[in-house]
Amino acid sequence: MKDDDLKIQHRRRFLANAGATIAAGAVVPLVSKAAEVKAPRLARSKNTDFDVVVIGGGFAGLTSARDCAKRGLKTLLLEARTRIGGRTFVTHYQDHQVELGGTWIHWAQPYVWTEINRYGLTLAETPGASPNSFSWRTGNQTKNADGEKAFAMLTEAMNKYCDVDGQLGRTVYPRAPEPLFNIDGVRKYDAMTLTDRLKQINLRQDLSDLLAPQYTINVHRDPSTGSFAEQLHWWARGDFDISLLFDRCGHYKIAQGTSGLAQAIRNDGDFELKTGSPVKAVTQKGDLVTVSTDQASYTAAAVICAVPVNTLKNIRFEPGLNAAKQTASKVGVAGTGNKCYIHIKQKIGVWMGTAPHPYPITLAFTEQERDDGTLIVCFDAAGKLDVNDQAGVQAALRGLIPDAEVVSVISYPWTADPYSQGTWAFYHPGQLSGSWMGLRQQEGNIFFASSDSAELWRGFIDGAIESGVRTATEVFNSLSKKA
Ligand SMILES: Cc1cc2nc3c(=O)[nH]c(=O)nc-3n(C[C@H](O)[C@H](O)[C@H](O)COP(=O)(O)OP(=O)(O)OC[C@H]3O[C@@H](n4cnc5c(N)ncnc54)[C@H](O)[C@@H]3O)c2cc1C
Numbered sequence: 001m002k003d004d005d006l007k008i009q010h011r012r013r014f015l016a017n018a019g020a021t022i023a024a025g026a027v028v029p030l031v032s033k034a035a036e037v038k039a040p041r042l043a044r045s046k047n048t049d050f051d052v053v054v055i056g057g058g059f060a061g062l063t064s065a066r067d068c069a070k071r072g073l074k075t076l077l078l079e080a081r082t083r084i085g086g087r088t089f090v091t092h093y094q095d096h097q098v099e100l101g102g103t104w105i106h107w108a109q110p111y112v113w114t115e116i117n118r119y120g121l122t123l124a125e126t127p128g129a130s131p132n133s134f135s136w137r138t139g140n141q142t143k144n145a146d147g148e149k150a151f152a153m154l155t156e157a158m159n160k161y162c163d164v165d166g167q168l169g170r171t172v173y174p175r176a177p178e179p180l181f182n183i184d185g186v187r188k189y190d191a192m193t194l195t196d197r198l199k200q201i202n203l204r205q206d207l208s209d210l211l212a213p214q215y216t217i218n219v220h221r222d223p224s225t226g227s228f229a230e231q232l233h234w235w236a237r238g239d240f241d242i243s244l245l246f247d248r249c250g251h252y253k254i255a256q257g258t259s260g261l262a263q264a265i266r267n268d269g270d271f272e273l274k275t276g277s278p279v280k281a282v283t284q285k286g287d288l289v290t291v292s293t294d295q296a297s298y299t300a301a302a303v304i305c306a307v308p309v310n311t312l313k314n315i316r317f318e319p320g321l322n323a324a325k326q327t328a329s330k331v332g333v334a335g336t337g338n339k340c341y342i343h344i345k346q347k348i349g350v351w352m353g354t355a356p357h358p359y360p361i362t363l364a365f366t367e368q369e370r371d372d373g374t375l376i377v378c379f380d381a382a383g384k385l386d387v388n389d390q391a392g393v394q395a396a397l398r399g400l401i402p403d404a405e406v407v408s409v410i411s412y413p414w415t416a417d418p419y420s421q422g423t424w425a426f427y428h429p430g431q432l433s434g435s436w437m438g439l440r441q442q443e444g445n446i447f448f449a450s451s452d453s454a455e456l457w458r459g460f461i462d463g464a465i466e467s468g469v470r471t472a473t474e475v476f477n478s479l480s481k482k483a
Pocket residue numbers: 055056057058059060061078079080081084085086087088100101102103104105249250277278279280306307308311314315338339414419420422423424425449450451452459460461462464
């Protein structure tokens with residue numbers, strides 16, 4: 001499937017009276033002219049086309065390509081899509097910039113924050129992360145509270161949920177950037193699902209009702225598919241505080257857009273970029289690695305594979321990859337669902353709503369207060385919300401906002417897109433303690449970078465950059481030894 005086939009899904013019909021400007025063609029192109037310019041340089045490996053070939057132009061691949069090039073390695077980046085940025089994607093809804101994929105970043109995310117400073121980018125905010133009013137679904141009912149009260153209840157519920165050791169879970173991840181530091185603790189909770197843990201604690205009904213959507217949000221599907229050890233790792237990244245976690249995961253975004261950051265990294269890296277180049281095969285013979293697309297083959301001394309775990313299976317590796325990679329790619333990670341923006345006529349202020357599995361919408365909050373209503377950013381459960389069905393979207397939203405009248409919906413089909421096949425990484429039970437190390441493991445001269453197997457902010461833009469920085473260093477060290 002080509003990118004063009006995966007146009008942004010939106011409801012033109014809703015827009016008839018709204019003067020809509022959004023269109024698939026409005027997607028910001030992320031390929032600069034510099035991308036087509038070849039950058040001849042000193043090859044360390046005299047008998048290969050490149051020192052390094054990087055596969056995948058998301059933040060992991062872009063960062064690793066930039067860092068390899070900065071170390072003097074002749075580097076080629078092959079990207080399947082016709083744009084860079086991977087699971088981030090910027091467009092506009094009328095006058096408002098919207099991020100259809102990865103969005104929110106925070107200064108507690110060290111790798112992305114370093115890049116934001118490096119390129120002089122600035123912050124913007126999504127107001128709904130600190131809502132004045134809060135609604136949540138329970139059974140057939142909608143409950144409402146002011147934001148402060150809801151967060152106080154949520155704090156009580158989440159503290160109890162995560163307090164496995166009388167220290168709010170701190171002993172499981174004494175060092176959050178080293179997730180397996182306490183391997184026995186992690187194994188214990190990695191054997192449990194998100195729902196298993198709820199059964200262990202005796203939570204008051206009102207708190208349980210408020211908590212149920214929260215762990216659904218991790219996976220946007222049946223929470224019994226998600227690992228409780230992953231929940232505890234997210235919790236550790238939020239310094240064991242639900243308000244801090246929300247702030248770090250859903251509040252601050254890059255004013256220049258994720259595309260601004262992706263383009264800054266690309267422009268700073270003197271590497272060759274070929275977009276529209278899906279890699280089909282990677283073959284290692286002796287010290288040589290050959291990377292093949294349908295159009296061409298390239299030889300290199302090292303390869304950095306920076307594609308999502310879910311899509312690894314679509315590349316033929318010879319010799320085959322280790323069992324952890326093969327199995328994880330076949331099964332996929334648990335995190336799924338989708339993200340959409342819904343413009344409604346009503347002015348609802350700074351609001352947040354949540355609903356548990358199997359409700360079609362899991363999390364929604366105010367993105368923009370507008371003169372003509374409210375733009376809501378919304379996460380929907382895998383396969384539960386058809387964004388092309390106006391009546392369905394409106395009915396689902398009315399479960400949280402009873403009088404909602406939908407004007408427009410914008411979305412991107414991340415799960416149908418063959419180059420992502422999902423959204424962000426949240427692991428199934430057993431994957432963190434069982435597969436994570438194998439996912440990161442170097443195989444011969446092939447190195448693996450991905451947010452999906454990062455150490456700290458796994459599943460986030462920060463994790464992608466972390467993995468790109470790490471693999472570029474590993475490749476440089478490895479090639480330096482051989483030089
Ligand atoms: C809807 C959504 C919301 C999110 N929200 C947030 C958020 O708010 N904050 C946050 O920090 N993170 C968020 N994330 C997660 C974050 O966007 C990702 O974890 C991160 O961007 C992944 O970066 P990556 O480089 O590891 O992978 P990707 O961005 O997926 O990059 C991999 C690249 O490899 C390419 N590729 C795949 N197969 C091939 C092939 N065979 N040949 C060549 N190229 C190939 C792909 O086209 C892609 O460009 C969100 C993700 C989604 C989808």
